[in-house]
Amino acid sequence: MYRYLLFLTLFFSALQASVPNAEADLRWDVEIPMSVGSQAFVEFQNRKIPIGKVMKIPNSSRYPAYTASAWGKPGNVCASAVNAIHMLLSVEKGKGRTISLIPSETVAPAATPGTAIVLEGKGGTGIFGAWAPPVGTTVTIRSPEGTERPLTADDLPREGETVKLRVETFAPPLFVEIENHPGGRVSTLSERGYRTIAKVVRPVGGTGRFGGTLYQSVSRLRANHTGVIDISTSPYGEIGGFQIVPLKHGDSPEMASMWHMTQWMILAPLDGVPLAGNPPLFDGYLIPGPIQVEDQDNVKFLSLWAKYGRRSLALCRIDGGPWRFLPESIGRNDNSLKSLTHLRIYFPDDREPLKD
Secondary structure, eight states, rough: OOOHHHHHHHHHHHHHHHHHOOOOOEEEEEEEESSTTEEEEEETTEEEEEEEEEEOOOOOBSSSSSSSOOOOOOBBBEESSOOOOEEEEEEEETEEEEEEEEHHHHHTSSSSSSSSEEEEETTSGGGTTTTOOTTTTTEEETTTTTTTTEEEEOOOOOOOOOOEEEEOOOOOOEHHHHHSSSTOOEEEEETTEEEEEEEEEOOOOOOOOGGGGGGTTEEEEEEETEEEEEEEEETTTTTEEEEEGGGGGGGGGGGGGGGGGSSEEEEEEETTTOTTTOOTTTSSSSSOOOOOOOOOOHHHHHHHHHOOOOOOOOEEETOOOOOOOOOOOOOOOOOTTTTTEEEEOOOOOOOOOOOO
16 A cells, blocks of 8 residues: 555656646536526536535525634635535635535535525535535626626625535645644745745644544545544444644634544644645645545555545554554544654646646
């Protein structure tokens, strides 16, 4: 398996080198009619791909939303996960106002009744998987006449209109690598080489019961928002994982326990450049991706991940050993990751090398 992972790294390094830093590419549109029973779809390369029927539409918004929502940009996606997508309407008195998009079968505490678009389906599939939009994706509302307006708190989508997400992508780094000890370096690798972007204040040492991991598999990203990277350590259908958060989140009342528990890794910025709400970790790139689990010792796994991946894969080193998948850990286990010395998260990138 390790030679496949080495080849994966070399493959994506070459891929990165072939894609210049340019303006964003529009990859696809997501269109969600505000009409119960209507089909939502992704428009990609002149094809319309169904992603579920609309079961409910929102009649209000949530305020105040979760703390980190206020670090997003109004009119954009502020969280992308296997069990929910949250969209920021406004920031009022330092707190975010949101509406959400959730599958009909889900666990999503941040989406309260009446404040969400509900699509028929399960977490980890469709727009909550392969078609997930990254944080920062623009959201607009299209009227029946075809005019578009920004998503705002003063003008929620109405019956007969369409919510539209325009998914654009930039060339991401290859991966972010984290030394899991106090003061450890947090570095990205791209065509420009390694760049240290943060340091570890508190390393991760265990796993906890983060509900959305029910819809994700081991060593995969469960969620990304403006203040959290949530990684699953449990198989699909089980709960277990850990979170990576910026130091700024340590001031949030909802996150007070993270200073006394092992399930959170806390990162501090360098040179005063904020981490929360900014790329590459908390905006712009990371998404959960599809939930399928391939044979980890088969080259098919490598080819599918590389070519059709859009998957945020997490690898680790235990006691400084070789790179491997995260050890399986279900539920709360305060010491299950105590031997983890390094963590690497691959950024999803479905681009192919440029042709001559």
